[in-house]
Amino acid sequence: MASDTSKSGYVTVADGIRLRYWQDGPASGPNVVFIPGWVQTAAQFKKQTEHFKAKYRVTTYDHRGHGESDKPSFGYRISRLAADLEAVLTHLDLRNAVLVGHSMGAAVLWSHWDLFPHDRISKLVFIDQSPSMTVNPTWSPEEATEAGAVFQPSQRFDIASGLRGPQWKEAWTGLARSFFTPDVDPEDFEWSLAQQMKSSPETAAALIADHVALDHRDVFPRINVPTLVFAGRGSVFPTAAAEWIAKQTGGRAEVFEKEEGGSHFLFWENPEKFNRILEEFLTT
Template sequence: MASNFITTPDGVRLRYWQEGPTSAPNVVFIAGWVQTAAQFKKQVAHFKSKFRVTTYDHRGHGDSDKPAFGYRVTRLAADLESLLTQLDLTDVTLVGHSMGSSVIWAHWDLFPHDRIKKVALVDEGAVITADPGWTPEQAAEAGTVFPDGQRFELTKALRGPEWKAAWEGLTRSFFSPDVAAADIEWTLEQQMKTPREIAAALMVDHAAMDWRDVIPRIDVPALVVGARCSLFPAAGLEWIGRQIAGARTVIFEKEENGYHCMFWENPEKFNRILEEFLLG
């Protein structure tokens, strides 16, 4: 596996990895909040024989630099643009999980689309924090996770003395109750490479975004993946699928390990539907 760094215009080194034939179609996996590139190891192992697979750690995450600035989704989108241009990746399929989907939306909003061939959006709502005036049905369709103001309660907990318990509780909610304890331990080890102050700052920004005006403007083939038992309502992923012309929407059911990290708990189905999309 090739591994190196790019350096962003504001001087931050981002660690990236590449596997697969250099002449094969490009796929870039974009991790979620506090997740590292390693979270996609089951996808890299599957796709590297047919595709040029690129993964990377966001600033503040994993093996990338951890400066005291830049923890906004728009800055992460600019980092993605630096990755695409410096590695000269073309005809790329972007696969974003959770906050990684928001990074795709921010990139679509801010930068040219000429390098992007397809997008796969995995379990992220268009609006994470609900408007207090919304009905429960409106909140679900928007894909919300937090009632108004709750994102500040989470970030306060991450900055407080019981931060490890708060972090572990949130991480456990990403998986099914039957997930192996070793998987949770490994995931927490990866996540906690992000300093908690960075995690809190990024969550405040991430949870404040509203991407509903961006999503309908996506005009490349799209795959939308949700999960029936995820903290993100499936109705919100179905709404996203209806906004993008020709998009395919797949919802993992409970018996299919349909939780937020379904790509980890049911990689067989996830890799199959993603490969169908990539080859279609």
């Protein structure tokens, strides 16, 4: 039984922080690693873990400051999270792994590809994340759309300030609501929000300020493993950004319509379609 090989524990990274991880599925199965997004937890991939653990060795973990991992007062930048990912892959000795990053988790993958060896990676999957979230005022409208830039420069600080202010809970809840379609089950949304709020407002603010400032566009032409890119028409990010990434990497883009749960959380709102497409990618 797959459940007989369930395992969880901690990976201690170079600066002493412990990251909580979970593994499920046959120990000899192909490795699939799910990397959560901004203020998301490993638990938000439970519909994928349940599906893929029959054949695959599924690994999930919580970023520092998230979920059940340690919550230090430092290290809340994408490059540090990329180093944490490298520590997880090395400590658990995950080889020929397919890495699946959602939202900020995709940005962690791009930073990891930029900074670390690629010898443990067989394929990459990016779920609904733009290459550069903040508009450069010198860009043409077409460049801004391809980059998926949805914020003006000042908004980088506005969002972080809102999360640090007295109305932080309202600001956070409004942002979290924008991740889903209006049809999402209210109980699902409340559960997701509770998972997110295992992080502190300061952690959320520090990470979002770093995350939205980065431009990863130069990374994509250097990716030389098969890639799959997911996007949703009901997401804040333009689908043109996913199509641009797929073109740069020689991969393919899968776009979910809003009516079929095509939100920022498309893997949660339409797990049947998401899991089917991901499984096809894993087996080809």
